[in-house]
Amino acid sequence: MKKYKRRIILFVLLCASLALPPRISMSFPTSISTQSAISFSLFDFFNHENQQPIQSDLRVIPGGQSIGISLRTNGVLIVGYAPIIDSSGKEKFPAKNAGIKIGDMILSINEVKAQNDLQVSEEIDQQCQKNKTINFTIKRGNQILKKQISPVFCSETNRNRIGLFIRDEAAGVGTLTFIEPKQQIFGALGHVITDMDTNEKIELKDGKVIESSISSIEKGKNGDPGEKIGTFMINSNFSGKINKNTESGIYGTLEGKFTNKFYKDGILLGLKSEIIPGPAKIYTVLKNNTIEEFDIEIEKIMLNRNDNKNLIIKITDPKLLDQSGGIVQGMSGSPIVQNQKLIGAVTHVFVNDSTRGYGIFIENMIKDSGLNSSAAAQTGSSFYYLLSYCSKKLSSKNLKYDKFFASYMINFC
Structure with missing residues (x-):
């Protein structure tokens, strides 16, 4: 038995020295529970899928701007029976x-x-x-x-x-996460845009983004997440073309005047191995087109999830809690910054607790954006963090997408 233990220890140390963090499969029940199942698979150690490193010296400008988004589908979508x-x-x-x-x-x-x-x-x-x-x-x-x-x-x-209902367009309001100023590539939302009737991913033909102005906010409450109410700005400071609609957000190219007063010279990216539980900031718009900074707490980190639910965050800022009740629809894509590095974006709100929700790792968004990701990332420390993290019990809440608030024209035939 000691010989087998020694082999396992040597195998684990070998994986650590190769900077190949083990992967975890977690089960998150849909009902409120105080714990969830955690299982390990040693053979997953050598699965490199979705573990591409990002450039440690890549600088981007954090977003926070409210954006109006319009999409046209690649074909005409059937959304109902008439x-x-x-x-x-x-x-x-x-x-x-x-x-x-x-x-x-x-x-x-x-x-x-x-x-x-x-x-x-x-x-x-x-x-x-x-x-x-x-x-x-x-x-x-x-x-x-x-x-x-x-x-x-x-x-x-x-x-x-x-006897069909059909349409080919969607429009709504979301939040910009980042722009890489040299290539003018942007990322936003942190989750895929789906059709509100079919709940299916919208197959993109083309799409545009422009600046949006927030006129009011419907405050969120338990069981009923609120939302931003916004309009597209005629005299937008920037505009862009959407090239991708993916599980981690929308991506494309942007042109025009794009600034963030908090980070005028840009910001480095924070790898998931650098994120720690504790205080962080988010940037979003509550009124007109003014970006504001708000305090949050990172409660949990899911290092080996490759979807858009990697962080559990809690809104702690008194002003944001007073004005919005927490996370609201239209806030998806709001950048998360910790220790002066962009680490992710807001993606979900818990239905039964609008002060809490999920965030996505910025690594996942950068990978899908098409930005260069060939540099080696420093992932060795994530192995040791993972061992201590996995000993904790995880809790979950009912969750809901920060849904892309959309309006449509529907034809029937």
Whole structure:
């Protein structure tokens, strides 16, 4: 038995010397619990996936600006079924019965490429009035499928229809996390933008960001997270193009006047191994377009999670608590700074405690942004921190995405 223990110790020390921190699989129950299961897998030590280092000397300008975001989907999204009342008064759903599902993306109709929701709606209507079977090419996940739908006469609208709600745009307000001034690459939100009806990731065709002005805040309370109410600024100081919509946020290029009065010369990035439980700062807008600094506490650090829930944070700033109640929708992407380094961004709020939520490691955002990440990171210390950290019991709360507050124009056909 001693021989096996010695082998395990030697193996662990070897991994530490190679700066390969062990990975943890954690189970976070959806209901409130005082502890959660922790399990280790020794064979995961040599899995390098999602452990790319970032440049230790990379400087970025922290964000905090409120931004207006508009997206167009790569195709036309099916967001619901529209009931058709036939001549006998019964509800019919021809598209649903033909195998069309909510969340499917329309790529073409009768071999005509889907350009936007208005064009698709008009094409469907033309075919419906001819009472012809319509051939759809749709994308479902990674599958490309062919479907045929036969129109049904609707007694309410007095025309043939197939019974779908569709759209191709989304718009809302979020927070900018950083910009790398040399390449003018930005990152924002810290989480993916999903469709509010289908809850599916929006497949991006193109998108834009401009500066937003916050007019008011609906204060959050337990069980009901609040939100920022904002408008797009006509005379925006900056504008940008969105190139990516990923699980860790949105990314693209920005041009114009971009400043943060707290860090005019930029800031270094903080590796996850450098983050410690304790005080930190977040930067966000509560009124108009003025960035403010607020105190938070980093309560827990999940070193080996590769999603956007890496930090548990708590709002401690009296002003922010008074004005917003804690974390609110529209605050996602607000940069987190500790020891004068950018370490992450706010991503979630706990439904039952709006003063607490999740944050993402800045490493995850930098990796997905496309910025150079070839330099070796100093990860050795994370191994020793992990051993002490994993001996603690973890707690969890019901959580909710700091949802991308969006408004849409929906066409039905």
